[in-house]
Amino acid sequence: MTGYALRRLGFSAFVLWGALTIVFVTVRVVPGDPALLILGADASPQQLSELRERFGLNQPLAVQYVDYLAHAVRLDFGSSVRLDSPAMQEVLNRLPATSQLAAISMLTALILSFPLGIAAALRHHSALDGSISLVSLMGQATPNFWLGIMFILLFARALRWLPSGGSGGWQNIVLPALTLALPLVGILTRLIRSGLLDTLAEDYIRTGRAKGLHPGSVLTRHALPNMLIPVITVVGLQLGQLLGGAVIVETVFSWPGVGRLLVDAISNRDYPLVQAAILLITTGFVLINLLVDLSYGYLDPRIRLQ
Amino acid sequence: MNERHIYARRRFLKTAGALLAAGSGASLLAACQSTAPSGSATAAPAAPAATTAPATAASKPVATTAPAAQPTSAAVAQPTAAPAVAAQARPPAGELKVVTPEKVVSLDVQGANSVDRSTHTYTRHVLEALVTRDPTNNQLVPELATQWTTPDPNTWIFTLRKGVKFQDGADFTSADVKASLERTIAQKGPVAPLFAAVDTVDASDPATVRIQTKSPVGTLLSGLSLVRIAPAAKLSADGFWNKPIGTAPFRVVSWQPDAQFQLEANPDYWGPPPGVKSLTFRDIPELAARVTAIDTGEIDLTFALPPDQIAGLQQNQNLKVDETKTFSYYFIWFNHSKAPFTDMRVRQALWYALDIDTIIKDLFSGIGQRAQAPIPSTVFGFAAQTPYAYDPAKAKQLLSDAGHPDGIDVDMIWNPGGGPQDRELAQALLSAWNQVGVRVKSREEERGIWLQDLLALNWDMDFQTNTVTTGDADFTLRRLYHSSAKRLGYANQDLDKILDDAVATLDQQQRQQLYAQANKIIWDNAVGIFPMELLTDWVQRKQLSGFIPPPNEIPNLAPVRVS
Numbered sequence: 001m002t003g004y005a006l007r008r009l010g011f012s013a014f015v016l017w018g019a020l021t022i023v024f025v026t027v028r029v030v031p032g033d034p035a036l037l038i039l040g041a042d043a044s045p046q047q048l049s050e051l052r053e054r055f056g057l058n059q060p061l062a063v064q065y066v067d068y069l070a071h072a073v074r075l076d077f078g079s080s081v082r083l084d085s086p087a088m089q090e091v092l093n094r095l096p097a098t099s100q101l102a103a104i105s106m107l108t109a110l111i112l113s114f115p116l117g118i119a120a121a122l123r124h125h126s127a128l129d130g131s132i133s134l135v136s137l138m139g140q141a142t143p144n145f146w147l148g149i150m151f152i153l154l155f156a157r158a159l160r161w162l163p164s165g166g167s168g169g170w171q172n173i174v175l176p177a178l179t180l181a182l183p184l185v186g187i188l189t190r191l192i193r194s195g196l197l198d199t200l201a202e203d204y205i206r207t208g209r210a211k212g213l214h215p216g217s218v219l220t221r222h223a224l225p226n227m228l229i230p231v232i233t234v235v236g237l238q239l240g241q242l243l244g245g246a247v248i249v250e251t252v253f254s255w256p257g258v259g260r261l262l263v264d265a266i267s268n269r270d271y272p273l274v275q276a277a278i279l280l281i282t283t284g285f286v287l288i289n290l291l292v293d294l295s296y297g298y299l300d301p302r303i304r305l306q
Numbered sequence: 307m308n309e310r311h312i313y314a315r316r317r318f319l320k321t322a323g324a325l326l327a328a329g330s331g332a333s334l335l336a337a338c339q340s341t342a343p344s345g346s347a348t349a350a351p352a353a354p355a356a357t358t359a360p361a362t363a364a365s366k367p368v369a370t371t372a373p374a375a376q377p378t379s380a381a382v383a384q385p386t387a388a389p390a391v392a393a394q395a396r397p398p399a400g401e402l403k404v405v406t407p408e409k410v411v412s413l414d415v416q417g418a419n420s421v422d423r424s425t426h427t428y429t430r431h432v433l434e435a436l437v438t439r440d441p442t443n444n445q446l447v448p449e450l451a452t453q454w455t456t457p458d459p460n461t462w463i464f465t466l467r468k469g470v471k472f473q474d475g476a477d478f479t480s481a482d483v484k485a486s487l488e489r490t491i492a493q494k495g496p497v498a499p500l501f502a503a504v505d506t507v508d509a510s511d512p513a514t515v516r517i518q519t520k521s522p523v524g525t526l527l528s529g530l531s532l533v534r535i536a537p538a539a540k541l542s543a544d545g546f547w548n549k550p551i552g553t554a555p556f557r558v559v560s561w562q563p564d565a566q567f568q569l570e571a572n573p574d575y576w577g578p579p580p581g582v583k584s585l586t587f588r589d590i591p592e593l594a595a596r597v598t599a600i601d602t603g604e605i606d607l608t609f610a611l612p613p614d615q616i617a618g619l620q621q622n623q624n625l626k627v628d629e630t631k632t633f634s635y636y637f638i639w640f641n642h643s644k645a646p647f648t649d650m651r652v653r654q655a656l657w658y659a660l661d662i663d664t665i666i667k668d669l670f671s672g673i674g675q676r677a678q679a680p681i682p683s684t685v686f687g688f689a690a691q692t693p694y695a696y697d698p699a700k701a702k703q704l705l706s707d708a709g710h711p712d713g714i715d716v717d718m719i720w721n722p723g724g725g726p727q728d729r730e731l732a733q734a735l736l737s738a739w740n741q742v743g744v745r746v747k748s749r750e751e752e753r754g755i756w757l758q759d760l761l762a763l764n765w766d767m768d769f770q771t772n773t774v775t776t777g778d779a780d781f782t783l784r785r786l787y788h789s790s791a792k793r794l795g796y797a798n799q800d801l802d803k804i805l806d807d808a809v810a811t812l813d814q815q816q817r818q819q820l821y822a823q824a825n826k827i828i829w830d831n832a833v834g835i836f837p838m839e840l841l842t843d844w845v846q847r848k849q850l851s852g853f854i855p856p857p858n859e860i861p862n863l864a865p866v867r868v869s
Contacts, residue, residue, distance in 0.1 A: 032754025038418050040496045041761055041793070042785060047494050082411055082418075083563075085545070094564075149594045157598040164598040165590055167565055252592045256564035260591075264411070269754055 004303075008293045012286045019282040020072055020275070024065055027271050034081050034269035055081055055271075068275070077276035082265070087272035091258060091280050097167060098257035101250075102242035104177045106235065109184035116185070117192025118219070124197060132189060140186030148179045148252035165254035176253040180246055184238055191234055195227030202226075229299060236292035240285035398571035400868035401584040402850070405596055407610040409589055413561060414547035415534050416490040420497035421775040426532070426860040428567050428587055432473075433534035433552030436464055436483065436515075437527055441856030444684065444777060446527050450478065450535055450553065451515075459522035459812050460505075464515045470576045472537050473557040480509035485538035487517075487530075499785070500529035500776070522810045524817050528686075528776040555580040555864040564589055581852060581867035600625065600845050606868065607846040607853065609861070612726050613672050616843050628844045629672055630855045631684045633777055636677075636725060638718075638735070638835040639768040643795025646714050647766065653832035654694070655704035659742040660735065661696040662837050669730045674838040680783070680828045682839040684857040687779025687808075687821030691829040701742040713743025716766035720748070721756040725771030726840065732769060763795055771840065777858055779821040780809050787828055794834070801827050 035051040036043065043051075052058045055078070056067065071077065077087040113136075120132040155175060156164040166172050199205065200223055208218045247259035258277060265273035296303045406424040415433065419425040430438075436451040451464040470478040484507045491501050503523050508516040517526070535553065540546050549558045555577065556569035567587040571580050588605060590596040597615050599605045601622055611619070619625055638656075640647035647653055666674045678690040705713065720732060736746050746767065751759060759765055774782045784805040789797035801824060808820035829836070844855040852865040 030754075031758060032752070033758060036757055036761070037754055039494060040418070041757060042496060042499055043494065084412070084414070085548075149592070152592075152595050152598050156595075157601055160602055163604055164595040164602070165592070166588060166604075252595060254565070254588070254590045254592070254595060256562060256589075260564050264409070267753060268411075 078272040087276035105180035108181040113188035120193040121196035136186040136189040243284040244281040398583040403605040405608040417493040420495040431556040441854040462517040479512040484509040580864040635839040651708040655701040658701040677836040689822035717747040718767035719765040720769040
């Protein structure tokens with residue numbers, strides 16, 4: 001198991017380095033000059049070059065890259081060009097709001113999708129199965145910006161049950177969390193249903209039934225654990241995406257998370273902020289994947305022995 | 307299924323996912339090409355610097371005294387005398403929640419955001435300037451200065467208001483004015499060019515400030531209305547601009563970017579106390595959410611909503627909707643540095659091809675008004691010109707005369723989200739020009755790219771909104787149309803001289819006459835097309851009283867009361 005964990009860790013470090021490099025190249029390849037965006041159209045060439053110098057943008061790319069990596073390992077991405085404060089600090093300030101929304105959305109999705117998926121699989125080919133499948137397909141296909149605006153118009157404007165956005169109380173998180181959770185419910189319900197159907201057709205399930213096990217015990221002890229691995233994979237990937245900031249949902253609901261910070265940083269060509277945000281998001285992704293990998297080993301002994 | 311096979315697939319999925327996360331920056335780059343979050347509508351990026359207003363006090367070059375010289379007449383300094391006096395009788399009470407149309411990126415109003423209307427709206431409630439604009443008549447009136455004189459055209463002496471304290475208890479003195487003005491100049495933000503001619507700022511007497519200029523600056527007062535005064539001892543400190551300290555009726559409780567800016571009444575304010583105890587600016591980027599919030603009463607005031615949203619809100623018995631003229635307008639520029647727009651007949655042809663009245667009626671009902679000059683009618687220096695009537699036959703004739711009987715093929719750059727109904731307007735323009743044989747390729751560009759192309763003159767036409775932030779013609783006309791500006795390849799020595807003379811005189815009547823000539827030259831030569839000036843709608847709850855919507859769209863909420 002230790003060897004397995006070490007291999008996973010090494011691979012994670014490689015992915016982080018790759019991400020840092022991709023981001024470095026991408027932000028510089030995209031046209032648009034950060035100095036010009038800050039100073040505006042009336043700035044003189046001299047003012048522009050002074051500002052570029054202040055942010056080290058006049059250095060050769062290779063020098064910038066080495067400097068960037070050297071600082072990145074110390075988590076120092078320099079000052080945000082636009083906000084004039086440490087870039088990493090700005091991103092970390094937004095992290096609690098984003099994690100809170102991600103966690104609540106994912107919990108909601110899990111709480112809803114397990115009963116739905118199990119019910120659909122157990123009543124295979126029934127009307128219940130049909131309607132659950134249809135609804136989850138719709139949930140998965142509905143664009144969340146549309147869903148978010150519809151929720152605002154319905155629950156905030158017409159019914160006046162909940163605020164239209166903002167952050168603070170529990171009421172504020174209901175609509176954005178639901179908006180993010182519904183597509184997840186769609187994905188997970190379908191995954192649980194099909195995984196469970198596959199598993200229920202296995203020989204050992206029939207054996208369990210044949211030897212007189214309680215049907216509930218067959219489900220919880222034998223069927224569910226064996227279909228969890230694909231579910232955990234998808235949950236990990238989706239959670240990683242949620243931590244990257246749900247840009248559109250954050251904008252629709254005025255949620256002060258990492259996603260909006262990142263989009264603004266990109267529009268302003270705020271290189272330090274973009275790099276810090278992407279590193280944090282990638283780290284989150286890599287950590288979650290690491291946990292997912294390690295959980296495979298826990299769930300399925302065959303994997304950790306490979 | 308085969309376990310080993312599944313595992314390989316999972317492994318691929320995970321690796322792909324991690325790389326996707328990294329790549330999400332790249333895809334966001336593409337995705338947000340059309341969002342242009344900051345600095346949208348008016349306070350545009352490109353628009354910068356300096357303005358001058360119908361400075362009442364400055365109109366007589368020598369020894370002018372502003373009305374509110376006596377400390378006791380503090381209420382007079384508040385242009386809106388009635389609400390100000392009423393507010394004096396009553397301590398601040400209640401809560402006011404406001405949403406501005408653009409996101410505020412930073413509270414540092416002395417730097418890159420120094421001409422942004424939403425940044426000024428936030429900060430004016432914490433930090434004051436020497437002079438401010440009376441929202442009722444757009445005149446410049448005293449704020450932290452009580453009077454000023456110009457013993458000679460290069461010397462300005464401001465007498466500062468006595469007994470004013472910053473919110474941290476420190477006394478307000480001339481050193482603070484000097485430090486704030488010098489920092490504003492050093493930051494080189496878009497407002498800094500307004501003070502290019504400032505030579506020295508002398509603060510040897512704590513109660514007066516003496517500004518010496520290298521050449522006369524007719525726009526100095528309107529420029530100073532955008533310089534907010536912060537304490538000299540702190541304004542460069544780390545983190546100061548995340549919780550700035552000023553002399554205004556409110557002080558900062560907290561600022562959470564992308565969420566809210568929370569203020570409370572300043573109990574030690576030198577003037578009449580503000581109407582409310584708590585003032586909150588919320589950030590609501592999504593239009594449907596903002597309209598919902600004002601409709602349901604989550605917020606009390608917002609402005610600059612598109613006209614199709616206003617009709618619904620007018621049905622709401624709890625709301626009041628006002629429309630006011632602004633300092634903002636649409637223009638279409640021609641690139642004068644290359645054919646075909648070097649020929650005035652071609653430029654005029656494109657103007658005659660537009661049925662502007664119909665476009666306004668169909669797309670800008672209530673928020674647009676036909677322009678009569680290259681600057682809006684609210685701005686000092688405006689002079690009405692003869693409109694170009696809709697005449698497609700004449701347009702074709704002019705094109706034919708210019709040697710283009712088969713029409714022309716050109717392109718037009720624009721940055722979506724830069725103004726209300728911009729996409730609809732762009733489509734209307736393109737289709738009108740197409741009717742007279744002008745085939746225009748629309749180049750819709752993300753802000754950073756658009757700005758680069760604009761300055762590189764990499765375009766035939768440019769279409770955008772602009773704001774005369776200072777309310778003075780100089781800010782727009784000299785900054786954009788002087789040949790040294792090199793903004794659209796236009797060079798006219800007569801115009802250069804008029805614009806140079808106009809900024810270098812303190813006699814406001816003479817300035818007005820010079821700008822009248824400048825308006826005419828730009829209009830008659832069709833340097834650009836000036837289809838319309840923009841109005842703004844202000845939506846407030848009926849429980850509010852004392853609010854006066856200003857043309858510069860930097861509202862003062864201090865007199866507002868909530869019942």
